[in-house]
């Protein structure tokens with residue numbers, strides 16, 4: 001699947017260049033940490049994940065889709081649909097599946113141990129969008145393979161969705177200033193940086209909302225939508241409320257982070273406030 005890997009890398013570099021340029025010209029918030037240090041850590045994690053995926057199951061979801069089509073497995077293969085409708089429904093259902101996975105990543109302590117690495121970033125920018133612990137990436141891949149088999153998705157749907165998800169994640173974590181009117185229009189359809197930044201707040205009530213990665217509809221429909229951060233977009237603090245020493249976390253610390261005990265009180269807060277009563281939106 002060399003073509004597939006080149007396609008992924010091409011999309012990654014293109015979006016990285018585009019969003020990083022926008023962050024340079026139109027930054028929204030002041031940086032809290034040195035970008036050189038953060039980029040070293042985040043790009044280090046991203047590179048590690050690429051190597052691990054290439055060595056293991058990187059193309060597994062697409063390969064499963066090829067197999068599923070040959071065998072006629074899955075929900076969407078039970079009905080006759082025009083190809084474009086199956087493609088659109090497939091994209092929607094995959095996005096819903098990723099939303100649900102993200103809700104579980106916050107609700108279940110085992111998954112939160114891995115996912116907290118993503119939330120330990122003290123600033124957000126284009127690199128935060130792909131900064132995940134390698135084990136979380138591997139578990140996500142296994143989950144995605146199961147979803148592809150259950151839904152009976154076409155390989156093209158999976159390939160396009162994976163590229164879309166990567167691009168959407170890099171955009172939604174970007175530190176860019178959009179004109180308020182434009183932001184409001186985009187937010188009706190797609191997660192914007194302002195909407196997703198709320199998910200990275202140190203306040204657990206805000207962290208446990210705005211789970212979407214691509215489309216904003218799931219948070220609105222399922223009662224996990226937060227319109228604005230209580231401390232304001234410019235003043236809100238990003239990161240984990242319990243991780244006092246985040247400034248000192250290097251790449252090795254982040255890799256070991258899931259294996260250290262979770263602070264008791266805060267892990268309970270994470271769970272108790274993930275019950276989805278955060279729908280403060282009135283947009």
Ligand SMILES: [Zn+2]
Pocket residue numbers: 102106115119199
């Ligand atoms: Zn999260």
